Amino acid sequence: MSGRSSGSSSPVAPYLQVAPLAIVMIAMVGVPLATVVLLSFWESDGISIYPAFTLANYREVLTSPVTLSLFLKTLQYASITLVCTALIGFTCSYFLVFHVRDLKWQIGLFLLGTIPFWTSNIIRMVSWIPFLGREGLFNGFLVQTGLTSAPLDVLLYSDFAVILTYVHLYTLFMIVPVFNSMAKIDPNLVEAARDAGARPWQILCYVIIPLTKTGLALGTIFVVTLVMGDFFVVRVMSGGQSASVVSAMKNEIDQLYYPQASAMAVLLIMVVLLMVSAVLRIVDIRSELAR
Numbered sequence: 001m002s003g004r005s006s007g008s009s010s011p012v013a014p015y016l017q018v019a020p021l022a023i024v025m026i027a028m029v030g031v032p033l034a035t036v037v038l039l040s041f042w043e044s045d046g047i048s049i050y051p052a053f054t055l056a057n058y059r060e061v062l063t064s065p066v067t068l069s070l071f072l073k074t075l076q077y078a079s080i081t082l083v084c085t086a087l088i089g090f091t092c093s094y095f096l097v098f099h100v101r102d103l104k105w106q107i108g109l110f111l112l113g114t115i116p117f118w119t120s121n122i123i124r125m126v127s128w129i130p131f132l133g134r135e136g137l138f139n140g141f142l143v144q145t146g147l148t149s150a151p152l153d154v155l156l157y158s159d160f161a162v163i164l165t166y167v168h169l170y171t172l173f174m175i176v177p178v179f180n181s182m183a184k185i186d187p188n189l190v191e192a193a194r195d196a197g198a199r200p201w202q203i204l205c206y207v208i209i210p211l212t213k214t215g216l217a218l219g220t221i222f223v224v225t226l227v228m229g230d231f232f233v234v235r236v237m238s239g240g241q242s243a244s245v246v247s248a249m250k251n252e253i254d255q256l257y258y259p260q261a262s263a264m265a266v267l268l269i270m271v272v273l274l275m276v277s278a279v280l281r282i283v284d285i286r287s288e289l290a291r
Contacts, residue, residue, distance in 0.1 A: 033269075036262045036265055036266065037262070037266055039258055039259055039262040040057055040058070040259055040262035040263040040265070040266050041053050041054060041055070041057070041259070042054070042057075042258075042259045043056070043259060044256070044257050044258060044259045044260065046255060046256050046257055047256065049258060049259065057259050057260050057262070057263035058263050058266075058267070060260065060263075061260070061263050061264055061267060062267075066248075067245075067248065067264065070243055070244060070245045070247070070248050071245055071267075071268075071271070073242065073243070073244060074227075074228055074244045074245045074246075075271075077159075077162060077163060077166065077227055077234070077244065078223070078224050078227040078228055080163050081163055081166040081167055081170065081223060081227050082220060082223050082224060082227075084163070084167045084171075085167055085170055085171045085173070085174040085219070085223050086174060086216060086219065086220070088167070088171050088174070088175070089171060089174030089175040089178045089179075089219055090178055090212070090216070092113065092175050092179075093175060093178040093179040093182045093212075093215075094182065094208070096109060096110060096179060097179065097182045097183055097185070098182075098190070110179065113172075113175070114172060117172050121169055122232075124168060124169060125165050125168075125169065125232075125233060125236065125237065126236070128156075128161065128164065128165055128168070128237070129156065129237075132155040132156040132161060132164075133155075133156050134151040134153065134156070135151070136155075136156070138155065139151035139152060139155065156237075156239070157237070157238060157239030157241060158238065158239075158241070158242075159238065159242060161237040161238065162233060162234055162237045162238050162242065164237075165233050165237045166227055166230075166233060169226075169233070170222070170223050170226050170227065173219060173222035173223055173226065174216075174219035174220075174222070174223055175219075176219075177214070177215035177216075177218035177219045177222070178212060178215035178216060178219055179215070180215055181211070181212045181213075181214045181215030181216075182208070182211075182212050182215065184211075185207075185208065185211050185212070189207055189211075190203055190207060190208070193206070193207050213282075213283050214283060214285055216283075217279050217280070217282070217283035217285055218285065220279050221276050221279055224272070224275055224276070225272055225276070228245075228246075228268065228271070228272050228275075229246060229268075229272075230244070230246060231244055231246035231247040231249075231250055234246075234247055235247060245264060245268050246268070248264060249261045249264045249265055249268075252264065
């Protein structure tokens with residue numbers, strides 16, 4: 001018995017259990033990321049890449065007004081999309097949890113809302129073009145009803161179209177964690193606050209929102225990372241009139257300037273990590289999920 005108990009508590013056992021996952025993560029994430037970081041310090045003339053240590057790539061990125069403006073533009077897209085998805089996700093989750101009492105109806109309505117997300121992102125993105133175009137359905141409705149005298153050009157191939165598409169594509173990534181956190185709220189807490197004389201907005205601000213911060217934090221991480229790492233939506237929905245950091249990286253790759261693109265990728269990863277770290281400092285997700 002003593003031999004079995006001592007063998008079961010071997011200090012090597014936990015390392016053996018995590019070894020397969022650790023090997024996969026190192027091979028699939030660690031090695032490619034280390035390669036990008038190493039490549040960012042090399043030199044390139046657009047034809048060949050030279051393995052020489054240099055900070056010129058980072059200096060060029062950090063001192064270029066165009067690159068800095070692209071970073072700000074990408075942050076602007078991420079911020080506006082985050083606000084819109086948070087409002088929509090919180091509102092939908094609040095309705096499902098506190099106004100739909102039957103669990104079957106909650107699940108049914110939730111699944112109904114996810115049906116559009118069963119299709120490809122590209123299909124859902126491209127579907128906005130015939131709807132928002134000058135001869136599209138929405139502009140036709142505005143002209144026929146007399147709300148506008150001419151079609152609106154701002155609806156398509158603009159920042160509005162880019163943000164609208166982002167909200168459409170990534171709202172589900174906010175709804176799911178917020179709904180999961182809100183569903184764990186004890187209804188007795190809401191009833192106790194109501195019996196204590198709290199108004200509806202006070203219950204919302206002091207009971208529901210604080211207890212939903214874990215879902216909001218997770219949704220924020222999902223939405224921000226997805227928007228910051230995207231370039232296809234910006235290229236298609238802006239009609240080439242706008243760009244993001246990842247768009248600039250793709251242009252550098254197309255021109256065979258891999259070290260410069262790698263430097264931009266490393267800086268973008270650092271920005272995203274700083275944003276995620278800020279969220280994790282505000283909300284202790286691990287302790288919240290353990291409850």
